[in-house]
Amino acid sequence: MNDTAMTSVVRYDVGADKIATITFDDPSSAANTMSARFKQDFADVLDRLAADVADGSVLGAIVASAKDSFFAGGNVKALLEVGPADAERLYNDSLALKATLRRMETIGVPVVSAINGAALGGGYELCLATHHRIAVEDRKVQIGLPEVTLGLLAGAGGVVRTVRKFGVFKAINEILTTGTRFTVAAALDKGLIDEVVGSQDDLLPAARAWLLAHAGDADASVQPWDRPGYRIPGGAATDRAISSMLPGVPGNVRKAAKGVPYPAPRAIISAAVEGAQVDFAGAEQIEARYFVNLATGQVAKAMIQAFFFDMQRASGGGDRPAGYETRPVTKLAVLGAGMMGAGIAYASASAGIEVVLKDVTLEAAERGKAYSEKLLAKAQERGKITAEKAAQVLGRITPTADVDALVGCDGVVEAVFEDAELKKKLFAEIEGVVAPDALLGSNTSTLPITDLAEGVSRQSDFIGMHFFSPADKMPIVEVIRGAKTTDETLARTIDFVLQIRKIPIVVNDSRGFYTSRIIGVRINEGLAMIAEGVAPWTVERATLQAGYPVGALQLCDELNLELMAKVAAANKAGAEAEGRAWVEKPGAAVVPAMVAAGRAGRLRGAGFYDYDDAGVRQGIWVGLSDLFPVAAAQVSFRDAQDRLLFAEALEAAKCFEEGVIESAAAANIGAIMAIGFPGITGGPATFMTNYEGGLAGFVARADLLADAYGERFRASDWLRAKAASGEGFPA
Template identity: 55%
Template sequence: MSENMIRYERDDEGIVTLTMDDPSAGANTMNAAYKSAMGQTVDRLEAERDDITGVVLTSGKKTFFAGGNLSDLQGVTPETVADTFTEVEAIKAQLRRLEQLGKPVVAAINGAALGGGLEVALACHHRIAVDDDKVKLGLPEVTLGLLPGGGGVTRLVRMLGITEALMGWLLQGQQRSPKEAHAKGVIDELVATREELVPAAKAWIREHAGDESAAVKPWDVKGYRIPGGTPTTPAFAANLPAFPSNLRKQLKGSPVKSPRSIMSAAVEGSLVDFDTASRIESRYFAELAAGRESTAMIQAFFFDLQSISSGALRPAGIERAKVGQVGILGAGMMGAGIAHACATSGIDVVLKDVSVEGAEKGKAHAAKLLDAIVAKGRLSQEDRDATLARITPTADAADLAGVEVVIEAVFEDHDLKEKVFAEVEAVVGPHTLLCSNTSTLPITGLQGFATRPADFIGLHFFSPVDKMKLVEIIRGERTSDEATARAIDLVQQIRKIPIVVGDGRGFYTSRVFGTLIDEGAQLVAEGVDPQVIERAATSAGFPAPPLAMLDEVSLTLTQHIRGEAAKAAAAEGRELTKTPGETVIDTLVDLGRKGRAAGAGLYDYPEGAPKVLWPDLRERWSKGTDIPVRDLRDRYLFRMALETAGCFEDGVLGDPESANIGGIFGIGFPPHTGGPATFMTNYEGGLAGFVTRANELADSYGERFRPSAWLTARAASGTLVDVPAKAAAAS
């Protein structure tokens, strides 16, 4: 296998072309085959050095190189961390030998070079890439709880300087086009087509024949100084204390480790020689790889996302469908956002509201979103106009006659939804997919008024639609597999992420999100200082704190959802008990403080200034209640995770992928945990350890933290579900 992984071809001019092409995989990765092949290749290059003019490194795949093997990395444990360090050092030693071959080595980058792929290219003396905006270059390891361990930190710091390496490439894992990478000095040359890559690489080698400096990296020349200086440089040292401070602001106190490790590796490595810096980088990499954080983030952001995008949740045996025209009912912020998402994906939209003026207002919102993209230079005026022309505003239901899909986006009221669907079903065709963008109302109940319940499905978008990637697809009791498959196809067509869940009030995301904001309000009622409440959430890794989010969704909407739940409970002969947190919300509403849209809620919103917590909030409720920070953080995490477990128990969730991706992308569950399902199973001691900690919280703070008998039983198996995701989605 190793002989085929890297093809070795030397032409009459002595230029060797190395083509990486792993026959056992769709992409080249740093797996065992690569390590063996690269070792043999470097041995041969060194043995034949005197007959070699230069080396071109390219790929036989659509991508250049995909990076490290994430399946292998997920298997790293604290017990095997030393082996991981040894392994990564061996791989880097091969690249270092290539870098110090004494002959110019050119990377001909034909496709994406992310993570280890870009690190391989950075070990070359010259980098040429095809000028294709679809090609992405970057070091996204931080988004997986890792750092670039193949020399990325060490080389970028020496190429660009500490500040540009950290801010421009490493700390946020930015992915850039070849043109952007060229402008930043990481790519040296661009060519128009892939066919020009290898000839251009060979031409550069010919041009530099006899120039020994072309085969030597700047940092291997005595006296080389890192651009911008190091901590020993007075000017740089004066600014160094701001680095960790700015990072803390960026992370908002989040406990995520990888950005801190990246900064440490960059700064520490700048103080020593290249090879020592490389070993420092390897130690940080191995430590992160052995931690729970990287295991969780790799699971969510690679395996779970890959599973969903590849169709694991899609019912099998149904032909894929592409939509040409969509009808949207309701032109408010949500409906207009959905119209924008569809139109930008090439779908014609009939945007209906109760008046033409209302529909035009919705189209104007879409125009505003498009204008913002034009202003950033990412969309031409012509494409903007063509996209906007796809949206047809109307007040006449008859204009919906030809649409293939209807998406209702009116207020959360059962009777109103029944009215608009009755109007629509009278004019649309018999095969039109009927979708309700409800966030709480059970789909099975809404199917009751549909003439074709099998074609009726929930399609829950998140606000703002143009920024939120997730769409929660909800199957009612009578929703067909074909409707589910068509809904998934539409969501992917508009370039969003579909999760599939079962029915129930609040479904998955709204049901779980409600526990977070309720816990925040509960802490207010208990007398905890509001600022402490908010900081505990951001320090736990939540992108926004609960009281601020409660204001965003509005306190009155929370009351409305609670009221609907109370009606449903009463119909079943049950009575819901008002929580202390709900009493806080009711009091604020009675005071006219209904949330951000109303101009006042738990926060004040002074004109032209940032929001601030309402001072009377502290005066009315704070009692100096002191709760350990760990407990505060866990109260948020465990409330949401336990409710997620309840969704599994009730059949609302059938697969961990939907739980994790829905939690992270829909309701802000801390990304470094890997999502609610992984948070439970990846907890110290596994699911059993999670249950033990939940019981501790229940003993201290109430029965809402008590694990159910179902979850306690699942802890013995260590998993939340026994069936594969595909089977669960199709059931």
């Protein structure tokens, strides 16, 4: 039998073996999503399937995708538009989609999902409503429910089904609140899928074979939770063994979030536990209510904007100038084999690039290569790489002290410490040795690129590449365009950053660029509070509970106060050299006092915190209150949090005003991923525009902080004009 019905989004075919194939293929999109058209077309196809099952024309069904990915999930763009007024409609829409998936899993024949690419969020929820899940062994296949990373929960039955499939604790702790995107091997190990095939060509035949083998098997078409006598794995939420442990779950999740009040994990826990105590239909209603509450809130909108749309733009090289062919680096010179240079060498070699790692001595260069050797050994121990592939990566790194070894390098990344004259000297030594059109990149966090470019003859090929430590792990590279950097050089640099699997954030030249300026004002504000007599534990808790990954004082210890003193001195000297008046920041006396007291940070074994002999952080140093006594009157906790958030956001606004940064996506992702601006806010640009009352509300709150704590919080005329016009920041 070859009977075909077609809609614009879902195809339905029945073969001579009575196996139906439902193929998702949205012609208007590169990926299949839970669009309104999909929902209608899928419901129509299930009508056809139900009729064929009833008359015996179909014995089983396969759901598959004609796209490179299986199914991308929900339409998150639409969620940016919904608000509290849309709650009832959104709730009803959620229940309608759940009813469609419920109909598929109870249609009377077994259904297999054939997963050929990413099945995330709604895509995997669809798979959960099938009776057997088969995936292709392929790196592009990712499986899971990452909605929590967007401030949401799995609202198409994902919470209900994972609790009934895996049990309350496993569903919450390992799948729903982690946001993990599982590889095929990990998904099979966790039980998220049931079978793996070696290639795309094997996928549909394997699905068909399973269905034919289970034709007529009543159990194969019934989910475990619909069978008589079913019990939730591990026990019901009301069982004493489970209920006695449930009170600790929110605390563990909150601890993992470092105290940040993300609403999604709390909603997930509530939906899972409450839903486990009622029947399937009741659990779906509970899940829908929690989903709607999250989806209509501001946190989800901020996180969707940052971690979906902004991330998509940045990781796709959205700031790359058009009109230039992609030109990968084939042989890279890394100048300086310290921790930064060694990390860059590892990331580049892992991406298949030949690397020449140069330092002043061969011994130093070999130590840099040894860093990669250690990382690869750890990766082998964890089963993440084979010995053969590890040897290939290591074989791409050539340590040297000989400048002539750089012949033929078509890319250069200099990674020595922040000394402008040293950097210029290195480029003078190598410029005539590397390829005549080699990309010339300097890794610097603060030094103006236009000034550094004076050390080379080809200033048009010179560009800044600010890697973050450790360079092998940190996903962001701040790409800094100098005054004479060409569009072609910028395009080549973005290509290189993407080539080594990192995210390029493009900014224009200035002292400190974007990220260093932003993190600098956060640090300064934390120090200002210490100088004012704010309790140090208040500063740390305020930082963490605002959503930052580490406390302001802990960050100082990690960065090293001696280095901070040098940077401050360099900034002052730079301002004076440029004829700008230098105004000491509030709290400027804290760092010199700490250094004089022998408390320079973790590297010295003593800073704002005490450290044991192994370098493990202990409590806050008790002597800090002698240097800076705690005042009797303390700032409010909200003010302490807002001082940190507003200091950084206002500095980001200045960077927009000065033309240092031109993209809200770059501003948000750069601040979140590189320097830990709270992800819960969506990044500094979104934090300002999403503030209660919009940008005008943000300016009003900034004025209150300025009245209380100083003019540094006063919004500029430029920002006030933007707030008055209702204009946002450029995407």
